[in-house]
Amino acid sequence: MTRLIRTPAFATGALLMAGAANLFAQQPPPEVIYVDGNIYTLDPARPRAEALGVAGDRIVAVGSNAEVRKLVQPRTKICDLGGRTVLPGLIDAHCHVASLGSFGLGRIDLSEARSYKDLVAAVAARVKEAQPGEWIVGGRWDHENWPGRKLPTHHKLSEVSPNNPVWLTRVDGHAGLANAAAMKLAGITRDTPDPAGGEIIRDDGGDPTGIFVDNAEGLIARRVEAGVTDTAALILKAQQMCLSVGLTGVHDAGVAPAEIAVYHELADSGRLKLRVYAMVAAHAAIGYFKEHGKLIGDRLTVRSAKLYVDGALGSRGAWLLEPYSDRPTDADGNPYTGLAVGRPEFIRMVAEDALLNGYQVCTHAIGDRGNRETLNAYALALSRHPRQDHRFRVEHAQVLSLEDIPRFAKLEVIPSMQPTHCTSDMRWVYARVGERRAAGAYAWAKLLRTGVRIPAGSDFPVESHNPFFGIYASVTRQNHAGEPSGGWQPEDRMSRAEALRAFTLDASYAAFEESQKGSLEVGKLADFIVIDRDIMTCEPRAILETKVLQTIIGGETVYRRSGTP
Ligand SMILES: [Zn+2]
Structure with missing residues (x-):
């Protein structure tokens, strides 16, 4: 039996309600303090800090060196950060863990x-x-x-x-x-x-x-019989790859119940260090939640379903409102607009089941038609049930009709997006959909202006699992060579602060976890990374070269770059 099943949400949230002045006093004394850091907290009340105190798996102090040093007791361990930059642990809000592992194996x-x-x-x-x-x-x-x-x-x-x-x-x-x-x-x-x-x-x-x-x-x-069939080995390989690039959490976008069972085993035996938010694959979702309910755990949380409405733009499976610019007709001469991979009626049905049973729905939608059909299905389901904090997501939200952009905020639907998809796809997006339709493609700034949050991911192994590539893509909309100059459709770039939020707090929000993760605040989980440069002030291209020196999850160092003290 797992200790993690259906534990109630973390109990320390109440501490966050306390006044800042007596906050430290209500905390256990730190076991470890990290001093002399360049710390980006993402806490609007104290965006920058020099020192952190950690007890158990929690942050118990954030402040100046002097403030945090005051808490030192004889047994407190002191780690000198030597001025290095600290960020909250990065979270990839859409990826495929075992699949990444298979390329490593x-x-x-x-x-x-x-x-x-x-x-x-x-x-x-x-x-x-x-x-x-x-x-x-x-x-x-x-x-x-x-x-x-x-x-x-x-x-x-x-x-x-x-x-x-x-x-x-x-x-x-x-x-x-x-x-x-x-x-x-x-x-x-x-x-x-x-x-x-x-x-x-x-x-x-x-x-x-x-x-x-x-x-x-x-x-x-379904005929293929090959490769490593040991799912645990695939997950552990991918975990090692993720920890070394500063990921402390991942949203695994579509796993079968058998794989969830493997995650359970890994979590129970203490081998799962990454925090995994697993989305149950479409066909199994309704049955899975009926049988198991939702699970909110320390390393493994299962409370969402992953559905599909269409395919991808590169392979011309994305479902468009009008025919493809570079394949206007199919083999039979009929207008070709891509593939309806999942029926909108099925999405509506699962969405209603989710609203009744309290789980989240995340639907892959790439084309403008796919996105509209998904929003329509969500809207219909939502109209039939009492208002609730549903946090339904659209995975990718890649090519949007401009008139659909405000609907995300209106319906409180979260566009979960992958910055590196933009910089990989920009070479051929105009060929597929033409310039007019591309105005709503990878439209991060247009979406942010409507008030939504954008959780960011990589969709690895489609793109690299290195989140610094994603942060770079977010703020430049350029490839690694710095092209095109000024960025592709640069009006939709994110600021560095927005990009960092997307990979931390907003990814946490998309998993109902923003009170526990995504920023460095007293009472939150001690998930953070130490990196070799200040990505908020360095040359944009230098973000690509960022090296992670140390990755800490729940207060435990789970990765240390060789040669780092
Ligand atoms: Zn994916």
Whole structure:
């Protein structure tokens, strides 16, 4: 049995109500004090501090060196920060933990492939080590980085791997490339129909090219037997990667009940150090919450469902109001507007179940039609139930019709966004949707002006898990080379303060955790990081090079960069 199941919300919140003057007096004495730091607290009442006191897993003092040193007792440990910068622990509000781990543990990482030839070469190398018939899996390829920018076909891949089935997912996870052996195993022929919300891309002669989009991916994916099947190992690998870049919390955007069980085991045995906010995968959500209720725990919280309305823009699965600029018609000559991966009626139904049972709904929506349908479904569900603090989320909220932007604030729906998606996609967004529609794309400042909060994430492994890349993208809307000069659609940049909030307090808000996390205040969890530069004042490009020296979760140092005292 887990200690964590259905514990009531943390009990120390009441301390936050006390007056500032006698606040320290009501706290246990610090066991450790951190002094001489350049501390950004994100507490509006005291935005900057020099010192922190920690007892157990909580912050018990924040203030000047003198104020906090006054609390020193004979057994208090003193850590000198040497003037270094301290931030609240960073939180990735949308990511895929086990999937990141799989790239750390053997799945072929094709993110560096600069052509289809590179991809084929990487697979050919793996074939040499593989047993005949063994599956070869990989991902993170992006044809937008290749000459010609065309979706690949299976032929060369089938040549180098005639006896091993191959399945390689696109960087966004919303399309995959199979070779002939994989298609044969899956029984795919020219007569296989497209499933609802999915597409088997075909050549001019009508034969499958090997590309399977959105709901068609399952035709191959469910046949795959490969890679590390030890979910705990995948999670622990990803955890190590996250801690080293300053993440203290992650929102895992769509996990099956079996994976939640693994998270429980890891939490119970003390091996889960990251704080995980797990969203239950769509198909399982209603049944899961009926059976288990919601769980609010220390390292694991499960109180939200992850749904999908559409696919992704890169693979042209995002559901648009008007046809794609670079694919106006489908194979049959009908207007092509993307894929309705999930039915809006299903979203409405789950949203109503969530309102009745007190869990949160987070729906993936990328295209302007997908976003509108999701907002409509939420609006209908909300209109039928008493007003409550629902915090329903739209994951990505990527391309918005300008008239839908104010609806987020009006409905109190949270746009959960990924700054690095903007700087990866900006190369081809105009090709997909044209400049007029792109005015509502990655519209951070336009959304913030309506009063919403934007929790930020990376969608790793779609993008790098390094949150400093996200902070840089938020404030520059430039790639790592500093292009385009001035930033892409720069009017939608965030300020540094907004970007930092997005990765801390606003990510916490999106998980109902802002009273416990996201800022450094007395009574809150002692989750913070020590970094090697001041990201609030350095050159913007220098943010990219930030090194995390120490990551502290619940008062425990869970990562220390080698060479750091
Ligand atoms: Zn995602």
